[in-house]
Amino acid sequence: AKSRSAFGQSVLGLLGAGDLDEDSWTDIEDTLLVADLGAANASEIVENLRAALVAKGVRTADGARAALREVLVDALHPKMDRAVRALPHEVDGAKQPAVVLVAGVNGTGKTTTTGKLARVLVADGRQVLLGAADTFRAAAADQLQTWADRVGARVVRGKEGADPASVAFDAVKSGAEAGTDAVLVDTAGRLHTKTGLMDELGKVKRVVEKRAKVDEVLLVLDATTGQNGLAQARVFAEVVDVTGIVLTKLDGTAKGGIVFQVQRELGVPVKLVGLGEGPDDLAPFEPTAFVDALLS
Amino acid sequence: MFDTLSDRLTATLQNLRGKGRLSDADIDATAREIRIALLEADVALPVVKEFIAQIKQRAKGAEVHQALNPAQQVIKIVNEELVGILGGETRRLNLAKNPPTVIMLAGLQGAGKTTLAGKLARFLRGQQHTPLLVACDLQRPNAVTQLQVVGERAEVPVFAPHPGVTSDDETVTGDPVAVAKQAIEEANHAQHDIVIVDTAGRLGVDEELMRQAANIRDAVQPDEVLFVVDAMIGQDAVNTAEAFRDGVGFTGVVLTKLDGDARGGAALSVRQVTGQPILFASNGEKLEDFDAFHPDRMASRILGMGDMLSLIEQA
Numbered sequence: 001a002k003s004r005s006a007f008g009q010s011v012l013g014l015l016g017a018g019d020l021d022e023d024s025w026t027d028i029e030d031t032l033l034v035a036d037l038g039a040a041n042a043s044e045i046v047e048n049l050r051a052a053l054v055a056k057g058v059r060t061a062d063g064a065r066a067a068l069r070e071v072l073v074d075a076l077h078p079k080m081d082r083a084v085r086a087l088p089h090e091v092d093g094a095k096q097p098a099v100v101l102v103a104g105v106n107g108t109g110k111t112t113t114t115g116k117l118a119r120v121l122v123a124d125g126r127q128v129l130l131g132a133a134d135t136f137r138a139a140a141a142d143q144l145q146t147w148a149d150r151v152g153a154r155v156v157r158g159k160e161g162a163d164p165a166s167v168a169f170d171a172v173k174s175g176a177e178a179g180t181d182a183v184l185v186d187t188a189g190r191l192h193t194k195t196g197l198m199d200e201l202g203k204v205k206r207v208v209e210k211r212a213k214v215d216e217v218l219l220v221l222d223a224t225t226g227q228n229g230l231a232q233a234r235v236f237a238e239v240v241d242v243t244g245i246v247l248t249k250l251d252g253t254a255k256g257g258i259v260f261q262v263q264r265e266l267g268v269p270v271k272l273v274g275l276g277e278g279p280d281d282l283a284p285f286e287p288t289a290f291v292d293a294l295l296s
Numbered sequence: 297m298f299d300t301l302s303d304r305l306t307a308t309l310q311n312l313r314g315k316g317r318l319s320d321a322d323i324d325a326t327a328r329e330i331r332i333a334l335l336e337a338d339v340a341l342p343v344v345k346e347f348i349a350q351i352k353q354r355a356k357g358a359e360v361h362q363a364l365n366p367a368q369q370v371i372k373i374v375n376e377e378l379v380g381i382l383g384g385e386t387r388r389l390n391l392a393k394n395p396p397t398v399i400m401l402a403g404l405q406g407a408g409k410t411t412l413a414g415k416l417a418r419f420l421r422g423q424q425h426t427p428l429l430v431a432c433d434l435q436r437p438n439a440v441t442q443l444q445v446v447g448e449r450a451e452v453p454v455f456a457p458h459p460g461v462t463s464d465d466e467t468v469t470g471d472p473v474a475v476a477k478q479a480i481e482e483a484n485h486a487q488h489d490i491v492i493v494d495t496a497g498r499l500g501v502d503e504e505l506m507r508q509a510a511n512i513r514d515a516v517q518p519d520e521v522l523f524v525v526d527a528m529i530g531q532d533a534v535n536t537a538e539a540f541r542d543g544v545g546f547t548g549v550v551l552t553k554l555d556g557d558a559r560g561g562a563a564l565s566v567r568q569v570t571g572q573p574i575l576f577a578s579n580g581e582k583l584e585d586f587d588a589f590h591p592d593r594m595a596s597r598i599l600g601m602g603d604m605l606s607l608i609e610q611a
């Protein structure tokens with residue numbers, strides 16, 4: 001199908017300076033739609049491109065392609081601060097670990113991302129503690145334990161069915177007392193529509209804050225997710241004040257275009273991307289590389 | 297601005313009541329609204345295009361019924377077409393004439409395979425079967441442990457000769473194909489009439505792991521290969537379904553995480569592209585959160601309108 005051919009290679013028919021033929025416009029819109037940008041958002045990007053083509057008096061197919069790339073990169077707000085706040089800080093002269101809370105719907109890659117992030121920090125010479133606040137899913141704490149052993153981090157875990165807030169609190173307390181550099185708290189997957197579970201997540205954060213500041217709340221979104229990703233992001237942001245997005249499973253064929261809407265509406269940047277199941281498959285989010293992959 | 301397709305169509309077609317027939321312009325305007333609704337529901341673009349062409353065809357011939365307003369008339373057509381695609385040939389699990397029946401699960405990472413394995417086991421045990429769960433994911437950390445816990449909850453034995461990746465053993469040494477093979481012997485020996493094989497999550501583009509899945513399939517000769525797909529998946533549903541169809545070949549589909557508010561357009565995409573029936577709907581994390589698939593409910597859900605259809609029934 002035309003829409004699945006590599007966009008970079010597709011022939012853009014120009015109708016003189018500043019406009020394209022109908023097939024080309026359809027091609028461009030289709031490329032955006034199959035990347036999960038959403039219908040409304042895709043037509044907005046197309047409108048922006050129309051304006052850009054006219055403004056620049058674009059005369060070649062290459063020029064049109066470059067303009068599209070630019071419009072897309074701009075839509076990702078390339079200047080946003082994407083640093084992950086995972087380094088310790090001083091409070092009243094005492095060292096406090098950075099506290100990172102990892103949340104999201106079921107199966108997106110939270111535990112894996114927690115492990116990978118620990119790996120990055122350990123490689124930087126940091127001491128890391130993982131809090132196993134998923135006390136619900138079968139073998140969730142074991143899975144985190146294996147990641148901890150793999151990357152050289154310590155784990156604080158509770159019994160199956162224990163209160164996740166108290167496990168998270170214990171982890172942060174233990175990390176602070178031991179002079180740990182970062183405490184990463186893995187939470188159970190929960191659908192944003194389940195108010196009971198979302199309240200529980202809110203409580204995890206509030207209880208942790210009794211002991212230490214939460215520096216970073218990472219929402220883990222799966223790149224295969226379609227338009228529901230926006231609904232997820234809205235609710236999680238409301239409940240725990242998300243400070244960064246992690247977009248996982250970008251190593252597959254999914255493009256992850258939902259993050260355009262998520263970043264814009266929440267004003268929260270995508271900070272990291274997951275590129276596989278291994279410990280080193282985590283990378284910073286780079287708008288231009290992301291757009292190039294989307295258009296390829 | 298408008299929440300549901302019916303609101304949108306009502307606005308588009310508000311001056312039409314009783315005009316007799318939809319004009320071409322009405323049909324185009326209607327098609328645009330339906331297209332947007334389907335895209336918002338994550339129906340894959342090629343499937344949307346095909347579907348819209350079909351709807352246009354039918355709408356052209358359709359009389360605007362006196363009893364219904366034109367918007368409802370169109371919705372009725374759309375709904376019928378959706379149910380037609382989603383429904384055609386719904387069926388139950390294929391059970392083997394000579395037990396054990398082998399059911400293999402496959403899908404992307406995190407789709408809900410292991411949880412589904414437990415749900416199926418519990419469900420089948422409740423029907424006086426004697427299922428055996430088989431741990432063929434030797435790759436995700438503690439996938440085997442997870443299946444063991446799930447098996448305990450379902451009160452169904454788990455065949456797990458290899459522990460997979462755990463804290464004790466970081467490097468994957470187990471061979472899932474060998475485990476699958478042994479599982480059939482074990483089932484024959486211990487008289488299990490159903491074998492449920494849980495496999496590792498894999499991407500469609502991962503050729504090596506797709507080949508492994510095909511090898512597991514060849515080793516156990518499944519009566520059913522179920523493609524497990526997350527209801528929240530977007531446009532990638534088509535690529536993924538095609539990759540699993542070509543890589544392992546599946547005989548049925550299970551849609552998971554339907555307890556959320558995703559519209560689940562993937563159901564339509566996967567059904568349309570592969571022709572395989574959707575057998576079950578998974579709607580929660582607990583083992584009892586599991587149901588047969590209902591095409592009519594799914595159609596209303598994709599259109600984002602639960603009660604509109606009952607209104608039409610009355611009209």
Ligand SMILES: Nc1nc2c(ncn2[C@@H]2O[C@H](COP(=O)(O)OP(=O)(O)OP(=O)(O)O)[C@@H](O)[C@H]2O)c(=O)[nH]1
Nearest residue numbers: 106107108109110111112189249274275276405406
């Ligand atoms: N291909 C790929 N797989 C990933 C990536 N991140 C995670 N996974 C896989 O996705 C599956 C789910 O990952 P988890 O880390 O367990 O996800 P989770 O969000 O913790 O899941 P729950 O705790 O059950 O909600 C596992 O099979 C992971 O190996 C990624 O970036 N790429």
Ligand SMILES: Nc1nc2c(ncn2[C@@H]2O[C@H](COP(=O)(O)OP(=O)(O)OP(=O)(O)O)[C@@H](O)[C@H]2O)c(=O)[nH]1
Nearest residue numbers: 106107405406407408409410411497553578579580
């Ligand atoms: N809300 C909800 N969660 C589900 C459903 N099915 C599975 N889950 C959750 O989704 C997450 C992933 O489920 P798993 O069964 O581990 O998925 P998997 O396909 O085996 O994952 P991998 O083996 O890593 O590929 C877990 O948190 C499950 O509890 C469902 O129908 N609804």
Ligand SMILES: [Mg+2]
Nearest residue numbers: 110111134140
């Ligand atoms: Mg987890």
Ligand SMILES: [Mg+2]
Nearest residue numbers: 409410433439
């Ligand atoms: Mg699994």
